[in-house]
Amino acid sequence: xxxxxxxxxxxxxxxxxxxxxxxxxxxxxxxxxxxxxxxxxxxxxxxxxxxxxxxxxxxxxxxxxxxxxxxxxxxxxxxxxxxxxxxxxxxxxxxxxxxxxxxxxxxxxxxxxxxxxxxxxx
Amino acid sequence: xxxxxxxxxxxxxxxxxxxxxxxxxxxxxxxxxxxxxxxxxxxxxxxxxxxxxxxxxxxxxxxxxxxxxxxxxxxxxxxxxxxxxxxxxxxxxxxxxxxxxxxxxx
Numbered sequence: 001x002x003x004x005x006x007x008x009x010x011x012x013x014x015x016x017x018x019x020x021x022x023x024x025x026x027x028x029x030x031x032x033x034x035x036x037x038x039x040x041x042x043x044x045x046x047x048x049x050x051x052x053x054x055x056x057x058x059x060x061x062x063x064x065x066x067x068x069x070x071x072x073x074x075x076x077x078x079x080x081x082x083x084x085x086x087x088x089x090x091x092x093x094x095x096x097x098x099x100x101x102x103x104x105x106x107x108x109x110x111x112x113x114x115x116x117x118x119x120x121x122x
Numbered sequence: 123x124x125x126x127x128x129x130x131x132x133x134x135x136x137x138x139x140x141x142x143x144x145x146x147x148x149x150x151x152x153x154x155x156x157x158x159x160x161x162x163x164x165x166x167x168x169x170x171x172x173x174x175x176x177x178x179x180x181x182x183x184x185x186x187x188x189x190x191x192x193x194x195x196x197x198x199x200x201x202x203x204x205x206x207x208x209x210x211x212x213x214x215x216x217x218x219x220x221x222x223x224x225x226x227x228x
Contacts, residue, residue: 037166044223045209047220060217106212106218107218109156109168110171111168112166112168113165115165
């Protein structure tokens with residue numbers, strides 16, 4: 001069965017950086033688009049970024065453009081989110097999610113990890 | 123970006139009753155609409171996609187309808203495990219956007 005396991009969350013000061021990882025198993029990782037979705041405490045879901053199956057297409061929500069970078073390593077079945085210049089409003093649980101297709105087109109998310117909490121605070 | 127508006131914010135229902143949740147898009151999303159269920163402390167789970175297609179292992183009491191800008195999620199007979207928050211998501215355009223959710227409570 002599909003498994004997605006996030007890691008790398010923690011407490012970080014404003015302006016600093018953090019790198020999240022997502023380890024995937026149970027499916028052909030190199031065939032699917034992968035996404036990050038976040039959820040601030042007590043709030044709803046916010047889609048953050050996508051990377052296509054081959055890493056050639058990346059798209060970000062406006063609030064993280066220029067600060068966050070999504071990447072993947074298909075040889076290791078892993079995806080990463082490099083988060084720079086972090087702000088208090090980036091505080092959230094970050095979920096890794098598998099797209100139903102290649103990631104070249106907007107798509108629904110058919111499997112989710114359990115999430116990792118990022119807290120940006122001085 | 124496309125704004126998704128869900129109503130009501132909270133729905134109080136008794137076990138065994140029907141629940142009807144609404145989702146409206148600020149512009150047409152065709153049938154590129156998904157519904158997710160989230161229980162406290164858990165990750166979201168895909169319920170429906172393509173506005174009306176149930177995901178794997180989702181019970182038949184969950185059904186979806188609608189197209190373009192108006193969508194509905196119906197839970198025909200609420201079970202105790204169905205009390206949760208439900209989100210709609212459009213995936214017609216980037217960025218993909220979610221509604222704020224409907225909490226279904228006892």
